[in-house]
Amino acid sequence: MSMIDLNPYRRIEDDLQQLAQYTEEPTRKGVTRRLYSPQWAAAQRHLVQLMRGEGLNPWVDAVGNVHGRIEGRSRHTILTGSHFDTVRGGGAYDGVYGVVAGIFALSQIKKRCRVPEKSLEVVAFCEEEGSRFPMTCLGSRAILGAWQPEEVARLVDDQGTSLFEAMQMNGLDWRSMGEANRSDYEAYIELHVEQGPELEDAQCAIGVVSEIFGQERWLVSVRGDSAHAGTTPLARRQDALVAASAMVLAINTLGYRYEPIGIATVGILEVIHGSINCVPGHVQFSVDFRAAQDSVRQRLADEIRHAIEDEAKRYGVRVNISPKTVAQAVPMHESLRNTISERARAIGLSQMPIASRAGHDAQIIAQALPTAMIFVPSAQGLSHHPDEYTHRQHLMNGSVVLESTLEKLANG
Amino acid sequence: MSMIDLNPYRRIEDDLQQLAQYTEEPTRKGVTRRLYSPQWAAAQRHLVQLMRGEGLNPWVDAVGNVHGRIEGRSRHTILTGSHFDTVRGGGAYDGVYGVVAGIFALSQIKKRCRVPEKSLEVVAFCEEEGSRFPMTCLGSRAILGAWQPEEVARLVDDQGTSLFEAMQMNGLDWRSMGEANRSDYEAYIELHVEQGPELEDAQCAIGVVSEIFGQERWLVSVRGDSAHAGTTPLARRQDALVAASAMVLAINTLGYRYEPIGIATVGILEVIHGSINCVPGHVQFSVDFRAAQDSVRQRLADEIRHAIEDEAKRYGVRVNISPKTVAQAVPMHESLRNTISERARAIGLSQMPIASRAGHDAQIIAQALPTAMIFVPSAQGLSHHPDEYTHRQHLMNGSVVLESTLEKLANG
Numbered sequence: 065m066s067m068i069d070l071n072p073y074r075r076i077e078d079d080l081q082q083l084a085q086y087t088e089e090p091t092r093k094g095v096t097r098r099l100y101s102p103q104w105a106a107a108q109r110h111l112v113q114l115m116r117g118e119g120l121n122p123w124v125d126a127v128g129n130v131h132g133r134i135e136g137r138s139r140h141t142i143l144t145g146s147h148f149d150t151v152r153g154g155g156a157y158d159g160v161y162g163v164v165a166g167i168f169a170l171s172q173i174k175k176r177c178r179v180p181e182k183s184l185e186v187v188a189f190c191e192e193e194g195s196r197f198p199m200t201c202l203g204s205r206a207i208l209g210a211w212q213p214e215e216v217a218r219l220v221d222d223q224g225t226s227l228f229e230a231m232q233m234n235g236l237d238w239r240s241m242g243e244a245n246r247s248d249y250e251a252y253i254e255l256h257v258e259q260g261p262e263l264e265d266a267q268c269a270i271g272v273v274s275e276i277f278g279q280e281r282w283l284v285s286v287r288g289d290s291a292h293a294g295t296t297p298l299a300r301r302q303d304a305l306v307a308a309s310a311m312v313l314a315i316n317t318l319g320y321r322y323e324p325i326g327i328a329t330v331g332i333l334e335v336i337h338g339s340i341n342c343v344p345g346h347v348q349f350s351v352d353f354r355a356a357q358d359s360v361r362q363r364l365a366d367e368i369r370h371a372i373e374d375e376a377k378r379y380g381v382r383v384n385i386s387p388k389t390v391a392q393a394v395p396m397h398e399s400l401r402n403t404i405s406e407r408a409r410a411i412g413l414s415q416m417p418i419a420s421r422a423g424h425d426a427q428i429i430a431q432a433l434p435t436a437m438i439f440v441p442s443a444q445g446l447s448h449h450p451d452e453y454t455h456r457q458h459l460m461n462g463s464v465v466l467e468s469t470l471e472k473l474a475n476g
Numbered sequence: 477m478s479m480i481d482l483n484p485y486r487r488i489e490d491d492l493q494q495l496a497q498y499t500e501e502p503t504r505k506g507v508t509r510r511l512y513s514p515q516w517a518a519a520q521r522h523l524v525q526l527m528r529g530e531g532l533n534p535w536v537d538a539v540g541n542v543h544g545r546i547e548g549r550s551r552h553t554i555l556t557g558s559h560f561d562t563v564r565g566g567g568a569y570d571g572v573y574g575v576v577a578g579i580f581a582l583s584q585i586k587k588r589c590r591v592p593e594k595s596l597e598v599v600a601f602c603e604e605e606g607s608r609f610p611m612t613c614l615g616s617r618a619i620l621g622a623w624q625p626e627e628v629a630r631l632v633d634d635q636g637t638s639l640f641e642a643m644q645m646n647g648l649d650w651r652s653m654g655e656a657n658r659s660d661y662e663a664y665i666e667l668h669v670e671q672g673p674e675l676e677d678a679q680c681a682i683g684v685v686s687e688i689f690g691q692e693r694w695l696v697s698v699r700g701d702s703a704h705a706g707t708t709p710l711a712r713r714q715d716a717l718v719a720a721s722a723m724v725l726a727i728n729t730l731g732y733r734y735e736p737i738g739i740a741t742v743g744i745l746e747v748i749h750g751s752i753n754c755v756p757g758h759v760q761f762s763v764d765f766r767a768a769q770d771s772v773r774q775r776l777a778d779e780i781r782h783a784i785e786d787e788a789k790r791y792g793v794r795v796n797i798s799p800k801t802v803a804q805a806v807p808m809h810e811s812l813r814n815t816i817s818e819r820a821r822a823i824g825l826s827q828m829p830i831a832s833r834a835g836h837d838a839q840i841i842a843q844a845l846p847t848a849m850i851f852v853p854s855a856q857g858l859s860h861h862p863d864e865y866t867h868r869q870h871l872m873n874g875s876v877v878l879e880s881t882l883e884k885l886a887n888g
Contacts, residue, residue: 149750260707277706281752291740292860293764293832294689295672298731300857305742306728309721316718319710330717331703331752333759338744339563340762342860347745352705352754421706426829445712448704448754 066118071458074160074174079114079164080459081170081275083107083148084156092449094153098126098196100230107148111163111188118171120186126234126244128190132167134174136183141252141397142473143185147192147203147425154193155452157442162255163188169467172473180418180474182250191426196221196230204425208432209245216241250472251400252435254426255466257454261445262418269461270408271402271418271439276427277327277354278361278393281371284311284372288381290345298415305344307379314371315351318364325422326355356419358393394427400436400473407468413461422447438465484584485872491526491576492871495560496521496568498664506862510608511644512540517762519560523575523600530583532598536804537859539618541603544579546586548595552662554737554885555597555845556581556878557602559830560839566605567864568614569854573871574667575600581879588837592886594662608633616837618842621657628653636767648695663812663885666838667878669866673857674830680872682820683830683851684813688839689739690805696723696784700793702749717747717756718845719791726783727763730776737816738767738812739833768831770805806839812885819880825873834859850877 072167072412078283086107111130113124120132130148134142146162166186172183185454189203197219207213216238219227258264263271288302312330319328333349351368355361369385376383401417408415418439420426426435440462498519500508509516523542525811527534532544542560545553551572558574579688585596601615607860609631617623629648633641671678672678675683688884700714747763763780767773781797788795820827830837830851838849852874 130488152749157652242795258707259704259714261709271878279706288860291858292671292834293743293836294739294766295670295692295854295859297673298739303728303741305724305745309724312721313725315803318714325708327710329715329753329755331754331756332747332750333717333749334750334754335744337564339744340764341741341764342563342741342743343741344743344745348752350642352753354706394672422704423706442707445708446703447707449702454871 070460071170074456074464076168076459077456079159080156083110083160083164085336086110087095089153092153093187095150095156096152096154097150097238098193098235100196104149105234108227111148111429114167115186119174120167120168120170125206126240127202127237128234128300129170129203129206129244130188132170132186132369134170134180134184136180136474138182138357139248141183141185141248142470143187143249143252144254144470145187145189147189149191149193149195151193151195151448153450154405154448156383157257157452157454158259158447159192161454165459165463165466168463169470170448172467173471177475181217181476182474184470184474197227200319200423201425201428204428206244208282209244210428210432212305228254240376248311249433251399252429252433253428253469254424254439255438255462255467256424257442257452258418258439259422259442259445259447261440261442263416263439264443268416269413269440269458270407270415270465272404272415273325273396273437273439274401274417275356275393275395276420276430278358279352279354279391279423280361281388283347283353283386283388284351285384286311286344286376286381287349288379290331291343293341293343296343301343302380303343304347304381307375308333308347308380310375310379313370315368318367318371320362322355322360326353326360328364328368329352354421356393361393385432391423391427394430395436396430396436399467400434400467403437403472404438404465408465409474411464413465418419438469456468478560482872482876483581486868486877488576488580488871488875492573495572495576498522499823501565504565506568507562507568508564509560509562509563509714511603511614512608512646517562517646517727523560526579527598531676532579532582533585535600538648538652539614539617540646541615541618541656542600544598545594545884546582546592547884548592549592551660553660553884554595554620554665555661555677556666556882557599557601559601559667560668561603561607563605563607563860564701566860567862567868569669569864570671570859571604573669573866577875577878578869580875581882585883586881589887590777593888594886596882596886601837609639612835613837613840615841618653618656619658619666621654622840622844631634632838634840637801647659661845662843663683664838664845665850665878665881666836666876667850668836669864670830670851671760671834671854671857671859675828675853675856675859676855678828679764679851680828681825681870682817682827682828682877684820684874685832685849685851686813686829686844687805687806687807688832688836689768689834690770691764691803692765692777693772693800694763694799695798696761696763697787697796698723698759698793700757700791703755705755707755708755713755715755716759719787719793720745720759720761721828722787722791724761724783726787729782730779734767734772735775738765740765740780742778754805766833768805803839806842808842808848809846814848815884816848816850816881819884820877823876823880825877850874
């Protein structure tokens with residue numbers, strides 16, 4: 065570490081604090097910055113200014129991604145970046161850290177070598193979280209052309225505004241979305257906060273991501289029979305909530321069985337048309353489960369399904385399981401992982417391989433390009449939470465490793 | 477039975493079918509007739525007509541109760557009746573059966589003896605279910621003066637309409653509510669469908685109610701910590717839903733332990749601000765528990781509270797229990813019970829003592845007057861349900877016992 069002057073890197077934290085001001089709910093703790101909101105647009109302008117200040121000739125593409133670039137001798141481009149939208153009540157680091165550090169890395173590289181062998185580009189993806197429209201990773205899908213017009217045309221937010229209307233309000237025309245598609249990218253490196261506690265627990269500075277967990281989401285409908293809460297003997301009830309509660313506990317137990325290579329969560333549960341003095345007749349809940357390999361996820365899916373059906377039989381209720389989304393598990397590119405690992409070692413930072421249990425733009429991009437991710441520790445593993453925090457030292461460490469990796473990839 | 481011509485009693489079922497037409501949700505199965513709705517008002521007019529047709533000189537009191545009366549030699553009055561409002565998606569029998577049978581009983585008595593010793597009155601209470609405003613038994617509270625002006629003044633339905641506004645729309649003035657209060661009642665007999673399966677299971681025609689269960693309602697708030705569903709290891713979670721699910725099962729188990737002298741139900745449960753990919757941080761649920769005696773209910777309350785607190789400790793979450801309503805257990809008047817029992821025996825109908833696990837107007841009135849209830853079987857014990865059903869024969873049986881009891885009480 066002694067060779068590197070870390071002082072300039074301190075501004076990364078300042079930039080993140082400035083960007084955290086752009087929140088839709090200023091009276092609520094944390095950051096809420098959803099796709100195409102006015103605060104999202106303000107953050108977008110801020111990022112354009114930031115890139116312009118670093119001489120990266122920024123432009124906004126057809127979906128609202130912000131790009132900055134150093135033109136190399138070759139048109140082949142090494143891409144870095146992350147997203148600048150957030151969940152509701154999220155933190156100041158998730159996504160936007162990789163954007164700010166990417167801008168800073170390119171700015172530092174540009175100072176040292178005006179024209180690298182390969183071109184370098186940083187992108188601030190417009191959307192990854194799916195917090196406004198029921199679709200994730202619009203930004204990275206757009207640059208790969210990995211989206212279906214008829215699917216995107218259906219997207220409506222919870223206020224009834226369509227994606228296309230929201231684009232229009234931001235001066236974007238959905239008919240031009242295809243223009244965001246690019247074919248000159250050669251590799252993608254994403255720097256991100258871990259969002260889990262493993263690096264902190266191991267007191268390790270840098271996580272070299274081995275794979276991104278595959279993920280599946282279900283909606284489960286449990287139907288019993290609504291009945292009078294006073295007069296209906298327990299043995300005669302078909303109580304949808306008692307059954308659903310047993311299912312929640314069974315799914316949680318399966319999560320424990322599969323951890324750390326799999327995990328399962330029930331995030332939403334509601335008694336439909338529930339009444340304080342009625343036996344619940346209908347319950348809906350969600351299941352989110354993830355695994356390091358698709359074969360493991362498939363096994364976990366089977367076990368969750370059996371657990372749900374067993375409890376349904378035990379409590380005399382009917383269930384309907386509707387799979388909603390599936391994302392395959394994605395291994396990170398081995399040679400890129402080795403480069404990151406080698407750069408971290410050269411800089412003198414502790415490192416470890418780590419699986420990403422969260423989804424990322426890298427999960428989309430890895431299906432088209434050699435892709436790798438760098439993680440830095442999250443305090444207490446908190447993320448999607450107002451108290452999300454990563455210490456300045458960790459922010460700087462990640463940024464230095466990213467910069468060194470990009471320079472290596474660009475200049476060989 | 478052979479002495480009684482049951483043919484005239486057949487019309488009770490026809491009257492109930494006619495009244496079932498007055499429903500706010502005609503496209504939905506079952507009957508929805510909530511206090512002061514247009515369909516409620518139409519049913520009220522129908523009942524006035526019915527009483528007028530039977531020569532009972534009907535009038536509507538200051539809260540919308542419909543009364544019909546046979547003037548006796550004495551001003552002392554034996555009251556019968558029930559309510560004509562319903563729950564959402566309820567049946568055609570709950571409440572209104574006691575009203576229609578009461579009208580018919582008075583009409584039959586009037587034919588036999590024009591002036592009984594004591595006066596007889598039938599009342600159709602405007603409201604008992606609490607299905608529109610968060611308060612139950614407005615009709616019976618009003619005739620006893622058992623209501624608090626400041627409490628009633630606060631009542632607002634889920635559309636934002638206040639009770640007073642709703643009264644006004646029906647030509648009623650809340651400032652006159654006190655005029656519904658009466659002091660000439662000597663006893664109250666309420667005929668009602670059982671709403672549970674005990675009479676049907678025992679193949680018994682008449683239930684002589686021994687007591688009405690006391691009842692308590694709580695709201696429970698469970699607070700854990702919202703976290704990322706992918707990256708948060710299970711051991712680090714404070715999952716409010718997993719904890720609440722364990723509480724639901726524990727409460728259900730306690731219900732089994734206390735049945736048949738107590739029962740417990742969780743009717744409402746919701747993850748607050750839940751998201752499919754977040755560990756639930758906040759859950760709210762309701763508890764409805766009932767017992768034949770207040771001492772039993774108190775013991776059950778303690779056990780439910782301990783079960784909730786034990787699970788909270790086990791899962792590392794915080795709980796807040798807010799008691800919402802309490803209704804004391806009420807024994808039925810012994811001499812009135814004996815009269816009912818003796819009349820059923822004289823008529824030749826099978827009978828048994830039975831506890832009411834549902835609340836009734838009789839629960840309010842018993843605090844001021846000698847009160848008793850007569851139950852007839854409910855098919856499969858279903859109630860608060862569109863498929864609520866009582867066979868015509870049972871309807872007639874109950875009506876005959878009611879009539880005979882009222883005549884006995886009026887003439888001695």
